[in-house]
Amino acid sequence: MLLLLVLNSYLVEVLNFSALVTVHPEVKNWTKYARFEDKHGFIVNARKVYERATEFFGEEQIDVNLYLAFAKFEEKQKEYDRVRVIYKYALDRIPKQQAHQLINNYIVFERNFGDRRGIEDVIVSKRRFHYEEEVKANPHNYDTWFNYLRLLEGKADADTVREGYERAIANVPPIIEKKHWRRYIYLWVNYALYEELEVKDPERTRQVYQACLDLIPHKKFTFAKIWLLYGKFEIRQKNLQNARRGLGTGIGKCPKNKLFKGYIELELQLREFDRCRKLYEKYLEYGPENCTTWIKFAELETILGDVERARAIYELAISQPRLDMPEVLWKSYMDFEIEQEEYENARGLYKRLLQRTQHVKVWKSYAQFELSMESEERLQRCRQVYEEANCSLCTCEEKEQRFMLLKAWKNFEQEFGTSADKDRVKKLMPKQVKKRRKLTAKDETDAGWEEYYDYIFPEDAANQPNLKLLSMAQMWNKQHQQEQEKQKAEKDESTEPTQPRDEQEESRETQEPLESVPDDQDDSDSSSE
Ligand SMILES: *[C@@H]1O[C@H](CO)[C@@H](O)[C@H](O)[C@H]1NC(C)=O
Ligand SMILES: *[C@@H]1O[C@H](CO)[C@@H](O)[C@H](O)[C@H]1NC(C)=O
Ligand SMILES: CC(=O)N[C@H]1CO[C@H](CO)[C@@H](O)[C@@H]1O
Numbered sequence: 001m002l003l004l005l006v007l008n009s010y011l012v013e014v015l016n017f018s019a020l021v022t023v024h025p026e027v028k029n030w031t032k033y034a035r036f037e038d039k040h041g042f043i044v045n046a047r048k049v050y051e052r053a054t055e056f057f058g059e060e061q062i063d064v065n066l067y068l069a070f071a072k073f074e075e076k077q078k079e080y081d082r083v084r085v086i087y088k089y090a091l092d093r094i095p096k097q098q099a100h101q102l103i104n105n106y107i108v109f110e111r112n113f114g115d116r117r118g119i120e121d122v123i124v125s126k127r128r129f130h131y132e133e134e135v136k137a138n139p140h141n142y143d144t145w146f147n148y149l150r151l152l153e154g155k156a157d158a159d160t161v162r163e164g165y166e167r168a169i170a171n172v173p174p175i176i177e178k179k180h181w182r183r184y185i186y187l188w189v190n191y192a193l194y195e196e197l198e199v200k201d202p203e204r205t206r207q208v209y210q211a212c213l214d215l216i217p218h219k220k221f222t223f224a225k226i227w228l229l230y231g232k233f234e235i236r237q238k239n240l241q242n243a244r245r246g247l248g249t250g251i252g253k254c255p256k257n258k259l260f261k262g263y264i265e266l267e268l269q270l271r272e273f274d275r276c277r278k279l280y281e282k283y284l285e286y287g288p289e290n291c292t293t294w295i296k297f298a299e300l301e302t303i304l305g306d307v308e309r310a311r312a313i314y315e316l317a318i319s320q321p322r323l324d325m326p327e328v329l330w331k332s333y334m335d336f337e338i339e340q341e342e343y344e345n346a347r348g349l350y351k352r353l354l355q356r357t358q359h360v361k362v363w364k365s366y367a368q369f370e371l372s373m374e375s376e377e378r379l380q381r382c383r384q385v386y387e388e389a390n391c392s393l394c395t396c397e398e399k400e401q402r403f404m405l406l407k408a409w410k411n412f413e414q415e416f417g418t419s420a421d422k423d424r425v426k427k428l429m430p431k432q433v434k435k436r437r438k439l440t441a442k443d444e445t446d447a448g449w450e451e452y453y454d455y456i457f458p459e460d461a462a463n464q465p466n467l468k469l470l471s472m473a474q475m476w477n478k479q480h481q482q483e484q485e486k487q488k489a490e491k492d493e494s495t496e497p498t499q500p501r502d503e504q505e506e507s508r509e510t511q512e513p514l515e516s517v518p519d520d521q522d523d524s525d526s527s528s529e
Helices: 002-023 027-039 043-057 064-076 080-093 096-113 116-137 142-155 158-169 178-198 202-215 224-236 240-253 257-269 273-286 291-303 307-318 326-339 343-356 360-372 378-393 399-416 419-428 458-462 465-492 501-511 520-528
Strands: 431-440 446-456
Touching: 002 027, 027 043, 027 064, 043 064, 064 080, 064 096, 080 096, 080 116, 096 116, 116 142, 142 158, 142 178, 158 178, 178 202, 178 224, 202 224, 202 240, 224 240, 224 257, 240 257, 257 273, 273 291, 291 307, 291 326, 307 326, 326 343, 326 360, 343 360, 360 378, 360 399, 378 399, 399 419, 399 446, 419 458
Parallel strands: none
Antiparallel strands: 431 446
């Protein structure tokens, strides 16, 4: 009887609750309903109520309290797997700002009942929420995306990771400038690498590369790296045709140093030397002034043993009207001939080069070359070079260069020459003269004085009558000045015994002992300019 009564009142309540949640469908009322079932030991019913509630609210009006209650309930039933499913389900759908409580409860649960992996999972979830919030606030913060995607790659299934990448790459930099794309492009690189190496899906990898290459505004700027990565990927797939087609397109669209270099390197690795040759030709069409390319090309032929071809390339190279580093090119060509032991050729090259430039470096290198020969005439020949250089440099405007040459020659004679040889060079050495010149700053104001060295060559001094005249004029000047001062001093003797300060300094300057020509000559020149 009593039992019946109790049962009766239970039924009445259930009916009440049922009605209530339809009339007042609030989470509180649902959970109250479920708890009521639970309290009466109707576990299955309680669970059903929770499930109905989640269905009722769906994903749009998802409420954290419902899931918290549901999870608590299952925890009490020791249905730990169910608890996990509930937390994860909710975490995937709940708005971020509500997730806090959920995550905390989840962690507490895993601490009490879970294993280490469970805890890790929760922490991952927590970090995912953190990243989600960040990328939502600033979707173009690629660093956040990198961290987020790394997290996903470590923990999530391929579809989730892929979705992450797709979301990330959708945030194309709004400014079409390379510097704004640098980080972004690495999202694509990582994406492609993930598909290739982790998922091992070459078809998708190919699609990722293709999409990326379609997206880059090649006319404005490009990334040689992407073309090269794509080419290397295709080579790993043993699909050489695709690799070449891709890289060929790349070179057509954006002939860049890096791309040419990388492509040539690939063909070298594949030992496809004829293709390397073709590429070098293309490369040189694109940049005929680049000496490094010419040298590399010639070096390739040298390595392949085709000396004639290498020489022809060098000849073509030095005949270019414009070159970025001609001295390096010539040096390389000479070294090549020396390596081939074609010394007469190398000598010829020095002579040809000296027709174009008389730079002291070339002369010195030429002398050095003759000295390095293993012949009896080497000293004789080396000295001959120095003599020739001495004669042709004597008209050189740059006195420093003349001086450098004589210094090198002197060193040479010091080591190999007789005392007569040494003397001969010694007589040619110039006198070093310290001079000063007035400096003017950009705004035409006085910027003080600068000291520098001038060189007076013995034969120049002898040939310059001007110099004598000048020093005579200066002598006269000085005398004249001194006389004037004397007169002035006599006049002012009684009243003002001292000279004005400026004049005092000036006279001290002229008294400075100088090796040869006084500075005044040069000073007045530069100050009048
Ligand atoms: C010249 O070519 C080399 C490779 O051959 C390349 O590394 C270099 O960047 C090029 N220099 C210029 C100024 O283009
Ligand atoms: C060096 O050149 C000068 C011309 O500047 C000439 O007078 C001199 O005789 C030359 N000396 C030698 C040793 O060739
Ligand atoms: C039993 C219970 O708590 N019922 C509540 C259901 O929701 C309505 C509307 O908010 C409340 O007024 C009730 O008290």
